[in-house]
Amino acid sequence: MAPPTLKPDLLIVGGGNAALCAAITAAETGVSVVVLEAAPKPYRGGNSRHTRNYRCMHSGPMGVLSDAYDPDEFYDDLLKVTAGRTDETLARMTIERSEGCYDWMSGHGVHFQPSLSGTLSLSRTNAFFLGGGKALVNAYYRRAASLGVEVHYDAPVTDLALDGARISTVRATLGTTEFEFSPRAVIVASGGFQADLDWLARAWGPAARNFLIRGTPYNRGVVLKNLLDQGVQSVGDPTQCHAVAIDGRAPKYDGGIVTRLDCVPFSVVVNKHGQRFYDEGEDVWPKRYAIWGRLVAAQPDQVAYVIIDAKSLELFMPSVFPPVSADTVEALAGKLGLDGPAVARTVADFNAACRPGTFHPTELDGLATDGLVPPKTNWARPITEPPFYGYQLRPGVTFTYLGLKVDQTAQVQGPDGPVENLWAAGEIMAGSILGQGYLAGFGMTIGTVFGRIAGKEAAAYVA
Numbered sequence: 001m002a003p004p005t006l007k008p009d010l011l012i013v014g015g016g017n018a019a020l021c022a023a024i025t026a027a028e029t030g031v032s033v034v035v036l037e038a039a040p041k042p043y044r045g046g047n048s049r050h051t052r053n054y055r056c057m058h059s060g061p062m063g064v065l066s067d068a069y070d071p072d073e074f075y076d077d078l079l080k081v082t083a084g085r086t087d088e089t090l091a092r093m094t095i096e097r098s099e100g101c102y103d104w105m106s107g108h109g110v111h112f113q114p115s116l117s118g119t120l121s122l123s124r125t126n127a128f129f130l131g132g133g134k135a136l137v138n139a140y141y142r143r144a145a146s147l148g149v150e151v152h153y154d155a156p157v158t159d160l161a162l163d164g165a166r167i168s169t170v171r172a173t174l175g176t177t178e179f180e181f182s183p184r185a186v187i188v189a190s191g192g193f194q195a196d197l198d199w200l201a202r203a204w205g206p207a208a209r210n211f212l213i214r215g216t217p218y219n220r221g222v223v224l225k226n227l228l229d230q231g232v233q234s235v236g237d238p239t240q241c242h243a244v245a246i247d248g249r250a251p252k253y254d255g256g257i258v259t260r261l262d263c264v265p266f267s268v269v270v271n272k273h274g275q276r277f278y279d280e281g282e283d284v285w286p287k288r289y290a291i292w293g294r295l296v297a298a299q300p301d302q303v304a305y306v307i308i309d310a311k312s313l314e315l316f317m318p319s320v321f322p323p324v325s326a327d328t329v330e331a332l333a334g335k336l337g338l339d340g341p342a343v344a345r346t347v348a349d350f351n352a353a354c355r356p357g358t359f360h361p362t363e364l365d366g367l368a369t370d371g372l373v374p375p376k377t378n379w380a381r382p383i384t385e386p387p388f389y390g391y392q393l394r395p396g397v398t399f400t401y402l403g404l405k406v407d408q409t410a411q412v413q414g415p416d417g418p419v420e421n422l423w424a425a426g427e428i429m430a431g432s433i434l435g436q437g438y439l440a441g442f443g444m445t446i447g448t449v450f451g452r453i454a455g456k457e458a459a460a461y462v463a
Helices: 017-027 046-050 071-082 088-107 132-146 197-204 206-210 222-229 285-297 329-335 340-353 442-462
Strands: 010-013 033-036 053-055 126-129 150-152 157-163 166-174 177-181 185-188 241-247 268-270 304-309 324-326 388-400 411-414 417-424
Touching: 010 017, 010 442, 017 033, 017 046, 017 132, 017 185, 017 442, 046 132, 046 442, 053 088, 053 442, 071 088, 071 285, 088 442, 126 132, 132 150, 157 222, 166 417, 185 442, 197 206, 241 285, 268 340, 285 388, 304 329, 304 340, 324 329, 329 340, 329 388, 417 442
Parallel strands: 010 033, 010 185, 033 150, 185 417
Antiparallel strands: 053 126, 157 166, 166 177, 241 388, 268 304, 304 388, 324 388, 411 417
8 A cells, every 4th residue: 555645735534425526626626635535445435335316406407307496496395304404505505506516427427317217206306327326436536536636445534633723633544554644624524423323322312223324334423523522513413314214124234225115105104013103195205205214213113114015016116125925914914023913903994094086106196094193195095905015114324414514615613713724525514404304315415516615615725
């Protein structure tokens, strides 16, 4: 391994989408850039490896995006999932700049594809990456290498020394050797703290130890904690996060997007006692899938079970693990480890409450139950056609929202004002915009927009 450059113009902590957008933007101005990625090379890219798409404002058809998605509609969608818990200035800026990022991404090696079956409801709002997030990450690393960006893997940062209003030194371990860097500017894009189960348990309580971490195991919040301990201003709630319902058979860490289950809108979801607890048809899945992680987390033993019948099996993205199946609801419940008669009664009550109407799987159809508590307000079709299928659900945490407070230039705010040579991008500052909830593809939007801003501002500071 070649020794690192200890006095670069710009040091970037992290190796995912936001970090790479910053590195490329800065390197294109001619400054020297060093990237420190905590993960080994095969796992480089953080949570960006697991992404599929990017939410993008556009005034008309653009690339693979159809029709138009104007900034007010985009912002209204964000308000619905966050219940208004967002910084409007930063949110609207992110939305408005997302349109220009599409061509920038294409120009730096990212290829897009039309929405696939199961994601057609996103064809107007989200652009899908050809080859997924791993292809995007690899394209950016190739571009960074062509610009002379110096990348080090297995290089966790342990300390950023805040000296007055600036970062003076950065300590990191490369392999088994500790190095002290003295960069002129620093960008932190090292994610949240979700992979630190002790920290999650302090925030959520002991139940958090039952959560699955669908994102990278290398986001342990070391850089975040280090800066917060030095008085850097925080934003966001440590109990808020991007958490979705995933297959209970997923690994503890790094299962990624393929472990997500998208069948909830067409199902009945019950807890371990066989009881429903929320409206499965509240809204189209891209606007509601991220609430289900928290809903499941609030159930006994942090577990739930989804039940569908044969007519719904082809209506969602295929699951990575095959569903459990049986010829009756009661038998299916038994295979899932549930009380068969209790689940059968719940499904029978649901079926009795369903009313005639027209079913539209990709849009709100108003096909609702009558007299059922909680109701199902869309896609409420009786579950009657065997075989019946089921999945166990667990909360799958992608990233946490506690982060660093930044301004419109991505500059980090210290104890007494801006830290003059420190910027942040991506999940480590996303809590400024995502106070709660999540909007499909919006994490990549935040990372791309703020990564480019941070790279531009840090390069200008160096110059």
